[in-house]
Amino acid sequence: MNAPIGEAEDGPPVVPALSVIVPTLNELTNIEPTVAELDRALRGIAWEVVFVDDDSRDGTPEAVTALALRDPRVRLLRRLGRRGLASACIDGVLATTTPAFVVMDADLQHDPDLIPLLLRALDTVDLAIGSRYVAGGDGTALGARRGVASRIATLLSRLILRQPVSDPMSGFFAMRRAQFDEVAPRLSGIGFKILLDILVSAKTPLKVAELPFRFRPRHAGDSKLSAGIAAEYLLLLVEKLCAGIVPARYLLFSAVGGIGLMVHLAVLAVAVDWRLPFALAQALATWVAMTNNFFLNNFLTYADQRRRGWNVVTGLASFYVICSIGAIANVGIANAIYTHWSVWWQAGLAGALVGSVWNYAVSAIYTWRR
Template identity: 50%
Template sequence: MTSPPLPARLSVVVPCFNERANVAPLVARLEAALAGIAWEAVFVDDNSPDGTAAAARAIAARDPRIRCLRRIGRRGLSSAVIEGALSSSAEFVAVIDGDMQHDETRLPLMLTRLAAGEGDIAIGTRYAKGGDAGGLAGGFRQRLSRLGIAFAQLFLPSPVSDPMSGFFMMRREHFEEIAPRLAGSGFKILLDLLFNARPPLKVIEIPYEFRARAFGESKLDALVLAQFAGLLIDRVLHGAVPLRFIAFSGVGLVGVIANLAALAAGRALGLGFSPAQAIATVIAMVVNFQLNNSLTYRDQRLRGARLWRGLALFLLFCGIGAVADLGIARTLYEDHNSLTVSGAAGAIVAVVWNYAISATLVWRTR
């Protein structure tokens, strides 16, 4: 009779998207780094087209320490980490990227220091003395990353040199306690955890060298900064307004600017006010659609035929919204004679209407 294997002391959560070539090498590295520790790893893959899940499952089929969580119709680094962590039960939970950019040889040190009670969370940091941000592709990414860190410090209870890190370890009990309060959208799970911990987590910083990517490509880009701004706004508003609505309204504001610019250009080209405004409205709606598709609804981005269908629906319904907006503004203007009140009321009705249409008809969740 064989006895069941020892339960894991450490669950390593690995969010991955299009990382097929990295799965097997990462498992080998974890195995080497974690010798002598009872560990398990959960690969959380959002149904990558490159077959990452199949690669992870093939290893899981012969190694009981490995599991694969394949999520369908979903995208998102934060939610992948949350679900991976909640699907496990070891005393300690670590998160490490699936692209081998993080230094897995630091995991035992994180575990030792946490177990010794030196802190509540051990954060792998690229910036503390001894760390290295060399693997961050391009100077632009580095500047962006530094800017984000400077902003985040303003909101953190105690300074953390790399609050955008995707490499950390904590006690499960803390994670489970904070989990219900996490926003869960976007890319910055660590920041989300630090913001929502009550009382604040005591941080242990573990410097490491951020490696260059060997296989595959980065999924994070400048748009991440916008999502990050959203997280900070959410923090200021204490979650009273959904993040998506904030993003949607921000995009709407850009649309208003596009509208005014196009209107001015049309007038300068000698068009009458009404035709210039009509053309400017359509241009603004297309800009809004494009930005919402790549930003607000990044996780449900429409492509191909669905993109054209979405654009048509968006133009149709937001066009109706624009006409209603004008009507409301005009009626209020006639009643109150105040341009600001009527303009603002019209804009609020339009943004709520457009948001409702977008969320239910254009980018509806499958």
């Protein structure tokens, strides 16, 4: 049995016993209400809150900073050039020294009144989860679209889970730091589902308790659910299914390359039909496919390092330049094969395959480097 979580006397705590990790991205109007609710719910517990901000542009980091100047329990960890709830949670926990931590959202859909119960559960388990799907829980505030997505994600999680957990998609849980430190080196940090990552990455199944809670309506802000987030979730599933042997990002990059190959052949077919010289047709198809691959990879494969604004232009330029060697080999080999056999699709396929490995290697190092 674990030792109980420490408590503090009334008054400002000197040494916190609990860290509340709150990832943020454009949550300006939620910062002060979140701290106020924590202050109300955690009376008698020595706590701190760490807002891990992914370079919000709405004034969120400035609001946290201003609040931290008035309340020493408030801390800010600001990340530049990085995105993703899972990696934000990992960075937030590693920036603390408390024996226990809680992860929760900044939109007040997670009720801080459950935190003392989660901490109490840690007396006998490794991980205490706020669940929407056990008896007494309620996830209707998710709405129809997010509710369906959550249920589908939960079903898919069974492909990699080694223990029955009703709500592995929950973003509201408590854990002891000692158990987290044991799991941390094996975490993928991909996407938005850090709890699932923790459950699957543990060497042996963790002792888990699930406590029911009512998922509340969003206080302010917008849902971050998107196609990119769904792709990151699938990326996490694939990496865990492969036991980390094959990097999931490489697999997704290859899938994008497969789409690019179809685009390449489609453009080449049209260009050949227009009676363009084959070398010119192959070059045109290569350029279109390369552009397609950059934007798909920027949106899906490297969603956590996505280039935005002017950086999209510079990233695309670097992608063109770096991949030019592969493109030259692509066109040269394809043209040589077409000259000998005059079968356009075979020549196009061979040329496209030549540059694929090169494109992945150099783009990972240069185009999407952190």
